[in-house]
Amino acid sequence: HQTIERQNATQCWDGAILEISTDAGATWTQLNSELVTDTYDGTVNNFTGGPNPLAGLMAWCGDPEGYTRSVVDLGAFQGQTVQFRFRLGSDGSVGREGWYIDDIQVQSCTAVNTEVILEDSFENLVP
Numbered sequence: 740h741q742t743i744e745r746q747n748a749t750q751c752w753d754g755a756i757l758e759i760s761t762d763a764g765a766t767w768t769q770l771n772s773e774l775v776t777d778t779y780d781g782t783v784n785n786f787t788g789g790p791n792p793l794a795g796l797m798a799w800c801g802d803p804e805g806y807t808r809s810v811v812d813l814g815a816f817q818g819q820t821v822q823f824r825f826r827l828g829s830d831g832s833v834g835r836e837g838w839y840i841d842d843i844q845v846q847s848c849t850a851v852n853t854e855v856i857l858e859d860s861f862e863n864l865v866p
Contacts, residue, residue, distance in 0.1 A: 740803070740804070740805055740806050740838070740839040740841075741755060741799060741800075741801055741802075741803065741804045741837070741838045741839070742801075742802050742803040742804075742835045742836035742837060742838075743755055743799065743800045743801060743802060743804075743827070743835055743837070743838060744800065744802055744829075744833055744835050745780070745781070745800045745801050745802050746781070746784055747781075748781070749781045749782065750781050750782055750783075750784045751780065751781045751782065751783045751784065751798050751799075751800030752783075752784055752791070752800070752829075752830055752832065752833065753783070753791065753800060753827070753828060753829040753830060753835060754779075754780075754781075754783040754791070754793050754796065754798025754799060754800045754827070754828055755798055755799045755800070755825065755826065755827045755828075755838045756769050756770075756779070756793060756796060756797075756798050756799070756825075756826050756828075757769070757770045757774075757811065757823065757824075757825060757826075758770065758823070758824040758825075758826060759813075759816065759821050759822070759823055759824075760821065760822045760823075760824065761816065761819050761820070761821055763820075763822065764822055764824075767824055769796060769797075770811055771797060773811050773812050773813065773815070774809065774810075774811055775810040775811060775812050776808065776809055776810045777799075777807045777808070777809040777810075779797035779798050779799055780798070780799050780800045780801055781797070781798065781800055782795065782796070782797055782798070783795065783796050783797075783798050783800075783828060784830075785830075790830065790831070791828045791829060791830040792828045793826065793828030794828075798828070799838075802835060803836075806839075806841065813845070823843075825838070825840055
């Protein structure tokens with residue numbers, strides 16, 4: 740759930756991002772193209788009333804937006820130990836309630852068997 744200040748349809752005054760680390764938190768990389776659903780809403784603006792540490796980055800923003808199911812493809816990090824960081828950046832102006840994160844799952848997908856199955860003399864064809 741988020742109550743994060745949006746500027747307009749493509750810009751955010753405040754924003755939230757998801758990052759990943761493969762080196763025990765020494766460095767962090769923002770996940771962008773890996774977002775399969777619920778992609779970022781806009782670019783964080785650098786308001787002169789107070790600089791936002793996420794200025795210039797794509798981020799989630801919206802005031803308010805309910806809980807959303809977000810799917811992230813982590814295939815590029817297969818076999819690695821990773822850490823996730825959820826960051827919320829705000830400028831020095833209007834404050835909002837913030838960002839709530841709930842029910843995080845990391846899971847693997849398995850390939851679907853697309854073979855033709857014969858059972859009791861009937862063919863079940865998988866398109």
